[in-house]
Amino acid sequence: MLSKIIYRSYGDRFPSDENIQIVEVKSKNGLDDFIKLPFKLYSKDPLFVPPLFKDMYNRFSVKNPFFLYAKARYFLAKKGRKTFGRVTAIVNSRHNEFHRDRVGFFGFFESINNFAVARSLLDKVSEVLRNEGMDTIRGPMNFSTNEECGFLLEGFNDPPVLMTPYNPPYYNDFMQKYGMKKIKDLYAYICEIPMELPEKVLRVAEIAEKRGIRVRPIDMRRFELEMRVFKDIYNSAWQKNWGFIPITIEETNYLAKRLKPIVLSGLILIAYKDEEPVGFMGVLPDINFVLKKMRGRLNPFTILKAIYYSKKIRCLRLLLLGIKSEHRNKGVDALLFREGFKNVKDKYKQFHKVEFSWILEDNIPVQRLVEMIGARLYKIYRVYEKNL
Known part of the structure; x- marks a missing residue:
């Protein structure tokens, strides 16, 4: 298997339990090692998409409102000067307040194909x-859950799209x-962009219009304000979803700043009933295709690359679809789909x-809605948990 070859190519020897040292990151050099480790572990993996170093440093800084x-x-996880794995121990007070539980999290997990390394990392998180x-x-x-979550469980033959996880299969064996x-599986569907939506979808969308639902694209000139509308819909529509955590205004502003450069006009839509926002759909281009060419670097040369390759992106990701509960099963989603796919077909x-x-x-x-327009399940991500 390719992933095993990749991981066996890094390091002279696999460490054993007795010589694995778990070191906490407390310096810039340590954070450098933490951020750069995936670039080494996946150096021979053709599907790996390197994130921008600048984005990662920002994400782990106090600039991130998550903190x-x-x-x-x-x-x-180290042996001498070599690094063989990494992990983050996370305590999210908003999650525990909202769900009234005492769940802690691990994230940003990476490891060579050696269970001793993985166990040592998870033992440390459990202790913390x-x-x-x-x-x-x-x-x-x-x-x-407002960001990447889960280990890829099925679908290892396709590259990851924007803001989705990627990992070797053996991470699931480690867990x-x-x-x-398993606590929850998350699904990804894919399809060719349809020339026409099914008649049933169009008919339901028309019924929604007759009930007074209207859809408009966000106004890019008021992007930050429009994202606040998204926040209100998100916190209402997703509040009963598994793992939901209310998004704050600070996180909304942070997300707006990150996403605005890649938003395409007409592909982020808001649905209204009279003057009330009742639904939201967000479709973004898969900039992973561009990031792969940039190799983590942001400089004049890679910016030129980004401009060139952004015109060659062929995939979109529909990553946000939410309808307030009192307006579900009334065709709002069908109307959002109709208008969104019409804009793709007309403009892009x-x-x-x-x-x-x-x-x-x-x-x-x-699931039934996306299957109706021809999408098929092609990836599964799994979230795990264990009593401490």
């Missing part, structure tokens, strides 16, 4: 979380061997495929 209500500690009063370890979360149990003919992700394994209505 206004959560805390994280970062650890490296127990000391914080947690009774459960869950993950991976990078940092929460089972450590005693972790370069796109050929769209991924719908992630969708909870028990969210049958959304």
Whole structure:
């Protein structure tokens, strides 16, 4: 298997339990090692997409509003000067307040194909979380369900799209061997962008219009304000979803700043009933295609590359679809789909495929909707947990 070859190519010898040292990151050099480790581990993996170094440093800094209500500690698995793995221990007070539980999280997990390394990392996280009063370890979360989460379980032949996880298959073996149990599966569907939506979808969309539902694209000139509308819909529509954590205004502003450079006009839509925002759909281009060419670097040369390759992106990701509960089953989603795909077809003919992700394994209505337009399940991500 390719992933085993990749990981066996890094380091002279695999460490054993007695010579693995778990070191907490407390310096810039340590953070450098933490951020750069995946670039070494996946150096021969053709599907790996390197994130921008600048983005990662920002993400792990106090600039990230996640740290206004959560805390994280970062650890490296080392033998001498070589690094063989990494992990983050996360305590998210907003999660525990909202769900009234004591769940701690692990995230940003990476390891060579050696269970001793993985066990040492997870043991350390478990120790930290127990000391914080947690009774459960869950993950991976990078940092929460509002970001990347889960280990890829099925679908290793396709590259990851924008803001989705990627890992070798043996991470799932490590979790089972450590005693972790599945807590939730997350689905990704994909299809060719349809020339026409099914008649049933169009008919339901028309019924929604007759009921007074209207859809408009966000106003890019008021992007930050429009994202606040998204926040209100998100916190209402997703509040009963598994793992939900309310998004704050600070996180909304942070997300807006990150996403605005890649948003395409007409592909982020808001649905209204009279003057009330009742639904939201967000479709973004898969900039992973561009990031792969940039290799983590942001400089004049890679910016030119980004401009060139951005015109060659062929895939979209529908990553946000939410309807307030009192307006579900009234065709709002169908109307959003109709208008969104019409804008793709009219304005962005370069796109050929769209991924719908992630969708909870028990969210049958959304699964049936995307299947109706021809999408197929092609990836599964798994979130694990264990009692401490």
